[in-house]
Amino acid sequence: MIKAIIFDMDGLMVDTEVISYQCYKKIIESYGFDFDKEDYVRDYPGKPLKASIEFIKDQYHLDYDNQEKIEIFHQLENQYINDNGVELKKGLIELLEYLKEHNYQTIVATSSHKDRAENILNQHNILQYIDDIVCGDEVKHGKPFPDIFLKACEKLNVSVNEALVLEDSEAGIQAAYDAHIPVICIPDMKYPSDDYVKKVEYVYNSLDEVILYLKRRNYNE
Incomplete structure (x- = not known):
């Protein structure tokens, strides 16, 4: 689950x-x-x-x-x-509201430092939806190594089987795959190559499509 x-x-x-x-x-x-x-x-x-x-x-x-x-x-x-300014990606608010309403834990795993992450997310009041942040300086190896996603699970006290990673980059996909955490890709500037598509659960066009994935998972479980 x-x-x-x-x-x-x-x-x-x-x-x-x-x-x-x-x-x-x-x-x-x-x-x-x-x-x-x-x-x-x-x-x-x-x-x-x-x-x-x-x-x-x-x-x-x-x-x-x-x-x-x-x-x-x-x-x-x-x-x-x-x-x-910085624009939000399509479907983000809808997904965050759904996750909060259904009591999912949420964490941001970013290669950047915490001040930068908080500054960017605060511009759109996103931190109210986020339980924690794990940043690049908290782990030894950045993406494509799995360290940051494993640290995220540790911070939330969940197993890798209880987590889902949302990523846009091939480096992030590889990191999640090597952490043995299911990953969904929402591409940004580059659609992942076939080798990386094989490593994800789905490739979606926008974040709000993740809601349907979670609903199907909950129904089947």
Whole structure:
């Protein structure tokens, strides 16, 4: 029986992947390289910021201080959010209200740090629906490793068989799969490849479709 829903945040709950793309684009193009959405979609969604900054350094053979680039990324992101805000993904509120009404536990499992997560979710009063948050600095390995989802189960005191992960990225799908937690994918910028589709329960177009999945599960159980 499913007792807890584990939400990824970026690209799943809120439309922040497009913001991340713009930030990485500015950093990479400042060194004279081209960077388009295909480059972003191939290598970046679902990955921790620290890992992506290191990847850029290696990929383009650059020499810079990682922490300095992380701070630049945060500055660019904050400026974008302050100027434009962050949109919620379709069906999120409907799903959160259903989960609250039916006493599911909820937790956000995000690679970002807690202040950023709370700031973004607070913009739309989402924290009232969330029981807890587990962030990237609380685990040793980020996605695609399973650590963050296992930590989420630990925080909510549920087994992996009692949880369901909602993800948009291949890295997140792999993390949930290796944690042995059922996962549903709601793609954002990239539809998962066949290898990853085989690892999910379903691929849905929007979050509100998860309600029907839970209703069917409850009926069958």
